[in-house]
Amino acid sequence: MNNLKNLRGTVDLLPDQLIKWQNVEKIVLEQLARASINEIRTPILEMTELFIRGIGEETDVVSKEMYTFKDRGERSCTLRPEGTASVARALIQNGMLSNHPLQKLWYMGPMFRYERPQAGRQRQFHQLGVEFIGYDSVRSDVEIIALAWDILGKLGIKELNLEINTLGDLNDRLNFQKSFLKWLEINKNSLDLDSQNRICKNPLRILDSKNVQTQKLLENAPKLFNFLSEKSRKRYSNLKKNLEVLKIPYVENFKLVRGLDYYTHTAFEITSGSLGSQATVCGGGRYDDLIKQMGGPNTPAIGFAIGLERLILLAGREFEIPRNTDIYIINQGLIAESLAMDLSRKLRNYDLLVELDLSGASFSKQFKKANKLKPKSIIVIGDDEAVNGEFIIRLFDQSGNRNEQEIISFENDIKLENWINKNLLLN
Numbered sequence: 376m377n378n379l380k381n382l383r384g385t386v387d388l389l390p391d392q393l394i395k396w397q398n399v400e401k402i403v404l405e406q407l408a409r410a411s412i413n414e415i416r417t418p419i420l421e422m423t424e425l426f427i428r429g430i431g432e433e434t435d436v437v438s439k440e441m442y443t444f445k446d447r448g449e450r451s452c453t454l455r456p457e458g459t460a461s462v463a464r465a466l467i468q469n470g471m472l473s474n475h476p477l478q479k480l481w482y483m484g485p486m487f488r489y490e491r492p493q494a495g496r497q498r499q500f501h502q503l504g505v506e507f508i509g510y511d512s513v514r515s516d517v518e519i520i521a522l523a524w525d526i527l528g529k530l531g532i533k534e535l536n537l538e539i540n541t542l543g544d545l546n547d548r549l550n551f552q553k554s555f556l557k558w559l560e561i562n563k564n565s566l567d568l569d570s571q572n573r574i575c576k577n578p579l580r581i582l583d584s585k586n587v588q589t590q591k592l593l594e595n596a597p598k599l600f601n602f603l604s605e606k607s608r609k610r611y612s613n614l615k616k617n618l619e620v621l622k623i624p625y626v627e628n629f630k631l632v633r634g635l636d637y638y639t640h641t642a643f644e645i646t647s648g649s650l651g652s653q654a655t656v657c658g659g660g661r662y663d664d665l666i667k668q669m670g671g672p673n674t675p676a677i678g679f680a681i682g683l684e685r686l687i688l689l690a691g692r693e694f695e696i697p698r699n700t701d702i703y704i705i706n707q708g709l710i711a712e713s714l715a716m717d718l719s720r721k722l723r724n725y726d727l728l729v730e731l732d733l734s735g736a737s738f739s740k741q742f743k744k745a746n747k748l749k750p751k752s753i754i755v756i757g758d759d760e761a762v763n764g765e766f767i768i769r770l771f772d773q774s775g776n777r778n779e780q781e782i783i784s785f786e787n788d789i790k791l792e793n794w795i796n797k798n799l800l801l802n
């Protein structure tokens with residue numbers, strides 16, 4: 376058995392690490408609730424066709440990175456590489472777009488991409504995604520960028536860079552494509568192989584090439600921005616103005632095209648220098664044509680996804696601290712044990728964090744364990760207490776010094792409640 380290992384690019388999240396995950400997730404979920412955004416959960420496994428149609432066949436994600444296999448019924452299935460296509464499918468399939476044209480949704484969970492594992496890049500990773508469905512005004516672009524920015528801000532993450540770009544609408548891109556194709560034909564032989572293959576299939580994807588030589592060559596190619604309609608340009612300058620009003624600093628990056636085919640108009644990324652070479656923590660943009668392309672009603676939308684592994688790396692050490700134990704119950708003897716068990720359930724009804732020692736070890740060992748945990752208080756139940764029908768509860772101050780001690784009868788709920796209110800809940 377000792378050579379059983381997890382798959383390359385997947386990780387176990389162990390209890391100590393999960394304290395930080397849970398603390399970070401709590402802040403994020405509170406912020407989402409404050410913005411009136413509702414959760415949606417879709418299956419992790421979907422028909423392969425969903426992603427081919429939703430994301431685009433020629434994208435890196437679909438052409439190289441998908442976990443695709445046949446199930447026992449010979450259906451082609453794929454572990455989701457991202458969340459937006461699934462959300463769009465769920466909304467269309469459940470008829471959610473006719474009765475509720477405007478929806479703000481979030482999802483969180485594992486995503487799967489067959490990439491080369493490295494720092495900040497895994498094959499199973501986690502994303503938090505937010506989608507504003509049915510919204511088409513620039514205000515929604517600004518709101519969603521501000522939301523992403525504020526989530527990162529709430530976590531105390533500093534030195535972030537917001538990069539924005541506009542990709543125009545379908546028409547703008549067709550106009551650009553004509554002249555871009557001419558340029559591509561002329562420069563074909565200097566492009567990397569991947570890009571050469573894309574000339575016929577999906578030339579715009581060449582803009583997203585990671586090949587350094589191709590990137591350099593592209594600097595002299597026609598610029599998408601110059602082919603935008605007046606309306607698209609106005610929209611973009613409106614976005615910039617609004618961001619300035621909100622004092623959200625941004626940098627324009629005309630190379631930012633994002634890795635998925637469905638984006639229109641606004642595209643943005645938030646990066647941090649402290650993440651090293653995998654610097655992007657959040658990526659998003661508008662996808663006005665996706666839902667229609669997938670067979671739904673014409674529905675504009677915009678969204679973003681935050682990579683949770685990278686978010687956890689950026690969040691400070693203050694999130695690594697577990698919640699304090701309110702009461703540690705030390706007990707010994709058969710009757711004491713069952714009294715302790717009963718009491719622990721009662722105490723947890725007050726929303727207290729109660730650790731019941733079930734080790735059966737000696738009092739001194741149990742005290743040692745309790746002292747390590749630094750609980751706010753300790754309850755002791757031994758044979759004497761069991762016979763007398765009462766227990767001792769001791770309060771400690773922040774540096775672990777004993778403060779005061781009280782003896783409370785197991786029957787006296789009022790006294791117990793008063794003690795809890797005074798010593799544990801009010802401060």
Ligand code: ATP
Pocket residue numbers: 457488490495496497498499500501502633634653655656657658659680681682683684685
């Ligand atoms: P990258 O350029 O880093 O590959 P991407 O454009 O493929 O990112 P998106 O599809 O926009 O990324 O996903 C949004 C976010 O999800 C990324 O900004 C990143 O934080 C995170 N992410 C994407 N792929 C991975 C991965 N393989 N491992 C960990 N996090 C990832």
Ligand code: MG
Pocket residue numbers: 634
């Ligand atoms: Mg990628």
